[in-house]
Amino acid sequence: MRTIRFEDIVANLRNACIKANFELPNDVYQALNAALDKEQSPIGREILSQLIENADIARTERIPICQDTGTAVVWVELGQDVHVEGGFLIDAINEGVRQGYLEGYLRKSIVADPLRRKNTGDNTPAHVHIELVPGEVFRVTVLPKGGGSENMGRLAMLMPADGVDGVKKFVLDAVEKASANPCPPGIIGVGIGSTFDGVALLAKKALLRPIGERHPDPFYADLELELLELVNSLGVGPQGLGGRITTLDVHIEVAATHITSLPVAVNINCHAARRVSFEL
Amino acid sequence: MKESQEYIALETPLSNSDVERLKSGDKVLLNGIVYTARDAAHKKLVETLREGKPLPFNLKGAVIYYCGPSPAPPGRVIGAAGPTTAYRMDPYTPELLKNGLKGMIGKGPRSDYVRRAMVEHKAVYFAATGGAGALLSQRIKAAKVIAYPELGPEAIRELIVENFPLIVVNDIYGRDLYEDGQRKYRRLP
Numbered sequence A: 001m002r003t004i005r006f007e008d009i010v011a012n013l014r015n016a017c018i019k020a021n022f023e024l025p026n027d028v029y030q031a032l033n034a035a036l037d038k039e040q041s042p043i044g045r046e047i048l049s050q051l052i053e054n055a056d057i058a059r060t061e062r063i064p065i066c067q068d069t070g071t072a073v074v075w076v077e078l079g080q081d082v083h084v085e086g087g088f089l090i091d092a093i094n095e096g097v098r099q100g101y102l103e104g105y106l107r108k109s110i111v112a113d114p115l116r117r118k119n120t121g122d123n124t125p126a127h128v129h130i131e132l133v134p135g136e137v138f139r140v141t142v143l144p145k146g147g148g149s150e151n152m153g154r155l156a157m158l159m160p161a162d163g164v165d166g167v168k169k170f171v172l173d174a175v176e177k178a179s180a181n182p183c184p185p186g187i188i189g190v191g192i193g194s195t196f197d198g199v200a201l202l203a204k205k206a207l208l209r210p211i212g213e214r215h216p217d218p219f220y221a222d223l224e225l226e227l228l229e230l231v232n233s234l235g236v237g238p239q240g241l242g243g244r245i246t247t248l249d250v251h252i253e254v255a256a257t258h259i260t261s262l263p264v265a266v267n268i269n270c271h272a273a274r275r276v277s278f279e280l
Numbered sequence B: 001m002k003e004s005q006e007y008i009a010l011e012t013p014l015s016n017s018d019v020e021r022l023k024s025g026d027k028v029l030l031n032g033i034v035y036t037a038r039d040a041a042h043k044k045l046v047e048t049l050r051e052g053k054p055l056p057f058n059l060k061g062a063v064i065y066y067c068g069p070s071p072a073p074p075g076r077v078i079g080a081a082g083p084t085t086a087y088r089m090d091p092y093t094p095e096l097l098k099n100g101l102k103g104m105i106g107k108g109p110r111s112d113y114v115r116r117a118m119v120e121h122k123a124v125y126f127a128a129t130g131g132a133g134a135l136l137s138q139r140i141k142a143a144k145v146i147a148y149p150e151l152g153p154e155a156i157r158e159l160i161v162e163n164f165p166l167i168v169v170n171d172i173y174g175r176d177l178y179e180d181g182q183r184k185y186r187r188l189p
């Protein structure tokens, strides 16, 4: 049994929220540079150069990459032999988010209630997913998720007969309809299988994987590459103004499903694909 | 769609002859005053117009920037300040255009009825690069809240911008760069 202290979770969460909003992950930064080499549209190239410069300014000047500093999505891989000492894990996460968003001058974008819409003032509550894993691991990923891209997410319960073609069609349709709104090019997260609620979570989980890392199953690795090619043939382009690069990558996560079901979900991330992980 | 690499320098407020020379696809560097407003501020502006009361700023030739910045850290005029999604402002837009609004800055496509109103009232819609909040913040030289401070990030701010990089999406001739650009690069049937 390993013990992890409440205060350590708070402090690390705080720092991760700030770092994530100022420092674009290296894989995303490199993918933007690679995209600049490939893009044919002059306006698309202009935008990609702006995005690279933007990431540079954010990192050196300590200004958020984007003013929408997002919902604090917090993914915890929690070993079953880990014990949190000094308080409730969720409270520690929320306290870290509160401190990070206040002290980092990040925007507070959370309303307490979806219809009465009063801002909570400190960007809490965080949106927490806990994945129970064997052993003594305590690994946390913070993914500040912008509203513009989150709002373009879609989910469908397809028929098994729709098969892989149905999935491809659904993904392409989602990206095309999203157009400029999710600030392309970013990452397309695709969930396939599981249940109605589970498939959305798979799509979100797909956004945690670094750009260029393929699904371990060759079948899905190939499907990712095929979808990447198809999405980048849509013409949507950087910021939806037309071009070759509509997404930097496509990531798929899959799970077992019922004999009657083929759930599929698309969760889009923007070019500000912010992500910081730490382990305690 | 033009694809010249030249920037057109523009100064606010915009006149009819300013917007007449702008074409979908043009790159613009904007200077002068722009006003930030998002959904909640738009609602209030339109209500004020309907009550026949004066607006917090002069709409004639004005440019509205759909933006809710992050808080200004100590020593800076503003935090990250990129555009927000424009379609949420569509229901309020035709009324503002009718009353003299000449330019809007945001991201993402507009509704057909807004595009028609832009042609009718001679106004343009510019895209700023969505998510380039850090870069755009450096082109903002002054910022002050002039109305609705209770709305927090959604308050109306008067910004002074310098060489603010924009792309003309909808011109007064009915063109739309999202449509034209995407069609041009599409390689699927």
Ligand code: SF4
Binding pocket: A066, A067, A068, A069, A070, A145, A146, A147, A148, A149, A150, A181, A182, A183, A270, A271, A272, B082, B083, B084, B130, B131, B132
């Ligand atoms: S979609 Fe992403 S990059 Fe665009 S405004 Fe929202 S958070 Fe920023």
